Amino acid sequence: MPNHRPYHHGNLREALVEAAVALIEESGPQGFTLAEAARRAGVSAAAPYRHFKGRDDLLEEIAKRGFEEFGSAMWDAWDDGLPNPLAAFSRLGQCYLDFARERPAYYIAMFESGVALAPNTELWELSEHGFGVLLAAAEALSRPLPRDKRPPPRMFANHIWAMSHGVVELFGRGAPGARSPISPEDMLSSAALVYLRGLGLIGQ
Structure with a gap:
């Protein structure tokens, strides 16, 4: 019991x-x-x-708290892109994995519970605050490219978000090494490097 x-x-x-x-x-x-x-x-x-209308209302409260904590952690990790956007971008990936690992219930409530963001203004704004750091990173990383060659920031950010979430889902759950001998951190960083090379943002 x-x-x-x-x-x-x-x-x-x-x-x-x-x-x-x-x-x-x-x-x-x-x-x-x-x-x-x-x-x-x-x-x-x-x-x-x-205090709560039902289970979904309680889930929304947990997701809300999760987005608030997650957004603050991600913006702290980005630290205005210092000392350079690539180093700060690497910190964002680590922060994302750390949050999913250390705050699993909040991460699940935010991204895997089916909680609807659009009807809840406060929840939507909090989620956008966290996503905003990926937009800032996308814009900073793309800046060296000519304007007509830069990828749309939101598309860029969505790709990175999907990549990060995929690594959490496939390789960040369960015992280390259960699915791959490569760590989630190495999996995410190598995937991000391939992506950035494909955009012409870093060399070989």
């Missing part, structure tokens, strides 16, 4: 978030109910409805 943490008056919302985060790590975003989160938090099945 799981150990239930006692509910302290005034802290129910946080207790439910913590319980849901633990459940997502154990069973995935669809693997729990609001009632189960309530049991983990040590409250009645009806208590969560004081």
Whole structure:
């Protein structure tokens, strides 16, 4: 039987978030109910409805917190592209992998739970804040190219995002080396180098 943490008056919302985060790590975003989160938090099945409309509302709250933390971490890693955009770009890749590894429930809620971003203005803006650092990186890395040769920044950023997410999904889960003897970090950095060479942004 799981150990239930006692509910302290005034802290129910946080207790439910913590319980849901633990459940997502154990069973995935669809693997729990609001009632189960309530049991983990040590409250009645009806208590969560004081703060959340349902399970999806709780997932949105976790995704919101995740995007906020993720965006701050990514902008800190970018550090205005210093000392040069390529070095800063490498830090972004490491930051992305670190966040997925160290904050798995938040990452899952953000990118794998099916939470709709567009209808939720706050959630959309937070997600765009994090994505904005990839746009900034795309623009900075493309700057050496003639204007008519530069790839559209959002397309460039989407490619990098898809690449990063793919490495997390295929090689960043489970025990190290389970799918490949190459580390996720080396997998992502080598893929990014091939991509940047293809754009003519770095030499051989």
